[in-house]
Amino acid sequence: MGIRTKFLIIFLLISIVPLLTLSYFSFDYGRNTLEEWGHVARINEEEIVQSINDLRDIIFISSFIFIILITLVTLFFVYSITGPIVHIASIAGQIRKGNFSKRALVLSADEIGELAKGFNIMLDSLQEVHKNLEKKVHERTRQLEASNKDLEAFSYSVSHDLRAPLRAIDGFSQILEEDYAAKFDHEGKRVIATIRNSTQQMGTLIDDLLSFSRLGRKAIKSETIDMTELAKAIFDELKPANSKRNMQFTISKMPKAYADSMLIRQVWANLLSNAIKFTNKKENTSITVGSTVQKESIVYYVKDNGAGFNMKYVGKLFGVFQRLHSPQEFEGSGVGLAIVARIISKHGGNVWTKGKVDKGATFYFSLPKRKPIS
Amino acid sequence: MKKKWLYYGIAILVSTIYLSLSFFTPQNPSASRLGLSQEQIFLLRFTIAIPYIATWFFAMYGLSTLEKYVGSVRNKNDTITQLLHSFWVGLLWVAIGTILVALIGGIRSYFISTTMYPLITIIMNYLYVFPSLVGFFIMHRGVSDLRSSQDLSVYKQSNSLINTFIVLIISAFYVFLIFTNPTRQFSTDPTIPATYYLPDILIAITIVIPIITTWWLGFSIAFTMGDLIPYLTRTELFRGITRILYGIWAIIFTSILIQSLLSLGTGKLYAIGLGLLLFLIYIFVILQGIGYFFLAFGANTLLKSMKGR
Numbered sequence: 084m085g086i087r088t089k090f091l092i093i094f095l096l097i098s099i100v101p102l103l104t105l106s107y108f109s110f111d112y113g114r115n116t117l118e119e120w121g122h123v124a125r126i127n128e129e130e131i132v133q134s135i136n137d138l139r140d141i142i143f144i145s146s147f148i149f150i151i152l153i154t155l156v157t158l159f160f161v162y163s164i165t166g167p168i169v170h171i172a173s174i175a176g177q178i179r180k181g182n183f184s185k186r187a188l189v190l191s192a193d194e195i196g197e198l199a200k201g202f203n204i205m206l207d208s209l210q211e212v213h214k215n216l217e218k219k220v221h222e223r224t225r226q227l228e229a230s231n232k233d234l235e236a237f238s239y240s241v242s243h244d245l246r247a248p249l250r251a252i253d254g255f256s257q258i259l260e261e262d263y264a265a266k267f268d269h270e271g272k273r274v275i276a277t278i279r280n281s282t283q284q285m286g287t288l289i290d291d292l293l294s295f296s297r298l299g300r301k302a303i304k305s306e307t308i309d310m311t312e313l314a315k316a317i318f319d320e321l322k323p324a325n326s327k328r329n330m331q332f333t334i335s336k337m338p339k340a341y342a343d344s345m346l347i348r349q350v351w352a353n354l355l356s357n358a359i360k361f362t363n364k365k366e367n368t369s370i371t372v373g374s375t376v377q378k379e380s381i382v383y384y385v386k387d388n389g390a391g392f393n394m395k396y397v398g399k400l401f402g403v404f405q406r407l408h409s410p411q412e413f414e415g416s417g418v419g420l421a422i423v424a425r426i427i428s429k430h431g432g433n434v435w436t437k438g439k440v441d442k443g444a445t446f447y448f449s450l451p452k453r454k455p456i457s
Numbered sequence: 458m459k460k461k462w463l464y465y466g467i468a469i470l471v472s473t474i475y476l477s478l479s480f481f482t483p484q485n486p487s488a489s490r491l492g493l494s495q496e497q498i499f500l501l502r503f504t505i506a507i508p509y510i511a512t513w514f515f516a517m518y519g520l521s522t523l524e525k526y527v528g529s530v531r532n533k534n535d536t537i538t539q540l541l542h543s544f545w546v547g548l549l550w551v552a553i554g555t556i557l558v559a560l561i562g563g564i565r566s567y568f569i570s571t572t573m574y575p576l577i578t579i580i581m582n583y584l585y586v587f588p589s590l591v592g593f594f595i596m597h598r599g600v601s602d603l604r605s606s607q608d609l610s611v612y613k614q615s616n617s618l619i620n621t622f623i624v625l626i627i628s629a630f631y632v633f634l635i636f637t638n639p640t641r642q643f644s645t646d647p648t649i650p651a652t653y654y655l656p657d658i659l660i661a662i663t664i665v666i667p668i669i670t671t672w673w674l675g676f677s678i679a680f681t682m683g684d685l686i687p688y689l690t691r692t693e694l695f696r697g698i699t700r701i702l703y704g705i706w707a708i709i710f711t712s713i714l715i716q717s718l719l720s721l722g723t724g725k726l727y728a729i730g731l732g733l734l735l736f737l738i739y740i741f742v743i744l745q746g747i748g749y750f751f752l753a754f755g756a757n758t759l760l761k762s763m764k765g766r
Binding site for chain 1: 619699706713
């Protein structure tokens with residue numbers, strides 16, 4: 084309720100008292116007789132009643148005119164006092180929306196005029212600070228973008244350049260393994276096999292690192308995606324063909340998303356492959372895919388009953404090369420979830436997870452309902 | 458410049474007619490009830506006629522200036538300009554109604570105790586009602602266009618509940634006054650003329666309902682204007698339109714006051730005594746003068762802002 088409405092309501096409430104008084108006179112108006120009076124002298128009844136009624140007429144008309152005038156004066160008062168205040172409030176509203184060029188009109192030389200002047204001085208300072216801040220933010224963003232670009236270029240070239248010597252190591256160790264196997268004893272063969280395993284593992288790491296760094300440069304091409312169909316198709320591709328375990332996959336109907344289909348495919352692939360991987364030690368596996376609709380976003384999730392994790396280390400999960408399990412327990416490079424986090428972040432969404440050791444984990448990601456911020 | 462003199466010409470012409478009608482009018486038999494001599498009546502008429510004529514000049518000055526302002530604005534499609542244009546047309550209707558009522562009132566005093574008197578009274582009463590209704594309707598349409606226009610959608614909608622509440626209270630008293638007036642349809646006393654010379658049903662349909670509608674429109678216009686003004690971003694526009702708003706408030710309350718006085722009936726007005734009666738008449742004339750003075754003042758402020766640009 085605005086200040087003006089409050090003023091008017093207070094005024095109306097105050098007016099009720101004289102109005103009710105006036106109403107009392109009005110309802111009793113013109114009905115006077117001498118029935119309730121004691122006759123003390125022989126006077127013309129009509130004459131007395133007439134004078135009383137004339138007096139009531141005067142009171143009634145005077146009160147009515149008084150109320151009319153008071154109402155008018157109040158309206159003048161309310162509008163002249165509140166007009167400049169509501170004006171300053173309207174300017175404040177526009178400033179809140181980011182229009183820093185607006186200034187309050189200085190309409191009088193009184194306290195409200197001083198308030199408007201002070202408000203404008205404050206806005207000048209605020210605009211100056213905002214301008215400087217924007218300049219600084221712009222400069223910092225530019226610097227960050229440059230260093231980010233350098234970092235991406237560096238990680239890309241490092242990964243790319245590492246591949247050539249690695250391929251040579253792998254190739255030559257393969258030659259050694261295949262062509263000179265007879266010349267090696269058991270220990271020599273074990274060492275060669277270890278070299279090959281390590282180079283292949285490093286190759287996987289480099290591949291993941293390359294795809295992670297490529298994500299930074301990739302532009303988002305948004306389109307409408309049927310998330311239910313996509314998740315189902317990816318699970319069918321990833322599920323082990325000849326598994327002996329009892330794998331129960333449940334998927335509920337999910338809302339469509341507006342995002343880059345290639346990147347979202349990668350997200351589902353990483354999350355579902357993780358779910359399959361971390362449940363492989365269980366005989367009865369349960370993987371559930373679903374969603375919840377929130378005010379501004381849609382949250383999708385993948386829940387499993389696998390190895391789970393200790394919530395103490397939840398902060399590390401989405402970092403590059405961060406692993407909570409040894410490669411012997413569960414293979415992998417530790418880049419998958421970092422890729423998921425980066426893709427979702429690029430779409431303006433969030434990722435988070437909940438888990439318990441040996442009880443399973445649930446990975447959530449949200450996507451904005453409408454066009455995402457790139 | 459020519460238009461301005463046309464307005465002044467009209468004001469001079471009607472003032473001359475009004476003064477002539479007022480000062481050469483035959484003696485009113487009901488004046489004897491107040492115990493006034495012919496000279497005293499003449500003096501009273503003079504003290505009422507002068508501020509009344511001044512009001513017309515304020516009105517003509519305000520309307521000519523407002524027309525000039527609206528005509529000189531480059532962007533005629535601007536919502537504020539369109540609103541002020543509707544105000545100019547609407548207030549012109551209200552002012553014409555006021556002037557015509559005064560002239561017909563002057564003419565009526567020549568026909569007291571004739572068969573023409575009731576007819577002239579009926580015409581006069583309708584002149585009180587319909588030009589104002591048309592005027593406020595035009596202004597309200599301008600305000601409604603402003604409300605619905607896209608670029609002004611940020612403006613708050615005025616509190617129509619408060620508007621309706623105020624009008625209801627005033628209307629209740631007004632209706633009470635009309636229907637407790639014993640001489641509203643006819644009068645048995647030859648010195649007290651009837652107020653309306655109409656049956657109750659016609660009083661209700663053709664007087665009461667249009668009057669209450671006019672007040673409702675007036676309050677709605679004023680409340681919406683009050684909501685719009687704080688969003689104006691030019692000092693002169695803010696000041697000019699605020700003054701016009703004050704003028705509209707005063708004109709609305711003048712209408713309430715005059716209708717209330719009329720509804721009392723001549724008999725009751727005589728009964729309250731000359732002092733209070735004169736006080737009420739002066740209040741009415743002054744209030745009307747204030748209304749048109751603020752209109753002129755506001756229009757002048759707007760025009761000055763145009764010259765300063």
